[in-house]
Amino acid sequence: MGAARIIDGKAIAAAVRREVAAGAAALQRERGLTPGLAVVLVGENPASQVYVRSKAKATREAGMLSIEHTLPAETPEAELLALIADLNRRGDVHGILVQLPLPKHIDAGKVIEAIDPAKDVDGFHPVNVGRLASGAKALAPCTPTGCLILAKSVRAELAGLEAVVIGRSNIVGKPMAQLLLGESCTVTVAHSRTRDLPGVVRRGDLVVAAVGRPEMVRGSWIKPGAIVIDVGINRVPAADGKTRLVGDVAYAEAAEVAGAITPVPGGVGPMTIACLLKNTLDAAKAKP
Numbered sequence: 001m002g003a004a005r006i007i008d009g010k011a012i013a014a015a016v017r018r019e020v021a022a023g024a025a026a027l028q029r030e031r032g033l034t035p036g037l038a039v040v041l042v043g044e045n046p047a048s049q050v051y052v053r054s055k056a057k058a059t060r061e062a063g064m065l066s067i068e069h070t071l072p073a074e075t076p077e078a079e080l081l082a083l084i085a086d087l088n089r090r091g092d093v094h095g096i097l098v099q100l101p102l103p104k105h106i107d108a109g110k111v112i113e114a115i116d117p118a119k120d121v122d123g124f125h126p127v128n129v130g131r132l133a134s135g136a137k138a139l140a141p142c143t144p145t146g147c148l149i150l151a152k153s154v155r156a157e158l159a160g161l162e163a164v165v166i167g168r169s170n171i172v173g174k175p176m177a178q179l180l181l182g183e184s185c186t187v188t189v190a191h192s193r194t195r196d197l198p199g200v201v202r203r204g205d206l207v208v209a210a211v212g213r214p215e216m217v218r219g220s221w222i223k224p225g226a227i228v229i230d231v232g233i234n235r236v237p238a239a240d241g242k243t244r245l246v247g248d249v250a251y252a253e254a255a256e257v258a259g260a261i262t263p264v265p266g267g268v269g270p271m272t273i274a275c276l277l278k279n280t281l282d283a284a285k286a287k288p
């Protein structure tokens with residue numbers, strides 16, 4: 001294995017969660033307020049069920065109220081919208097998260113827009129997307145927020161760095177680019193149609209890979225000393241007939257060249273829930 005420092009996402013996420021728990025305890029002491037997070041799952045997607053269960057457990061561990069709604073896959077869109085309207089009104093609910101993907105008959109955009117932007121702890125509502133893009137105070141999406149914390153754990157000041165984000169999704173790539181612009185990086189967003197992707201990635205002092213293609217980013221693409229943040233979680237066949245998790249970056253190769261790199265698992269993954277809890281605390285704190 002090479003010289004890269006391994007960025008310990010598990011340890012950094014644990015530190016964020018301790019801070020959130022302390023913040024929640026302080027809010028309880030000072031204002032008698034318990035932050036509450038409502039998580040809504042529609043249907044029986046097994047991966048979503050796992051995520052929702054771990055979100056609820058982490059919420060309780062941070063001393064916050066967890067409200068879980070599991071609805072059948074056939075739930076009419078109007079019924080889901082009515083539930084959101086109810087959660088918007090509730091004084092004990094400060095954060096609302098509707099787990100994606102939603103069943104085909106439900107318009108995800110419509111559902112996201114129904115959430116009160118002040119409770120939109122995913123940061124997916126157009127109001128929060130716009131606030132983030134215009135540099136105003138916003139609830140920002142959890143995964144890119146976690147990536148930024150990991151990058152800053154290596155280097156507190158990112159201003160002036162060449163940052164290359166690979167992937168342009170609304171959940172990761174686009175908000176990641178906005179957050180890095182906010183840190184005064186020179187940001188390039190690469191995607192599936194980018195010409196000479198290796199050449200573009202080679203410019204990056206900071207590379208965030210969020211494409212969902214196992215080990216696509218090769219070690220030879222990495223600028224020596226770069227900070228590499230790998231958002232990918234891909235299950236691939238392993239030699240022993242089982243499966244293993246790999247990122248979007250060919251880890252062993254990249255670790256030979258990078259200055260610092262996140263492992264998969266144990267890098268970005270644990271940060272997402274930690275940032276969700278932080279957004280919930282911030283939403284509760286911002287309540288007038």
Ligand code: GUN
Pocket residue numbers: 097098099100101122142143171
């Ligand atoms: N599904 C996959 N990632 C996410 C996420 O960050 N938020 C929600 N609500 N659903 C997801």
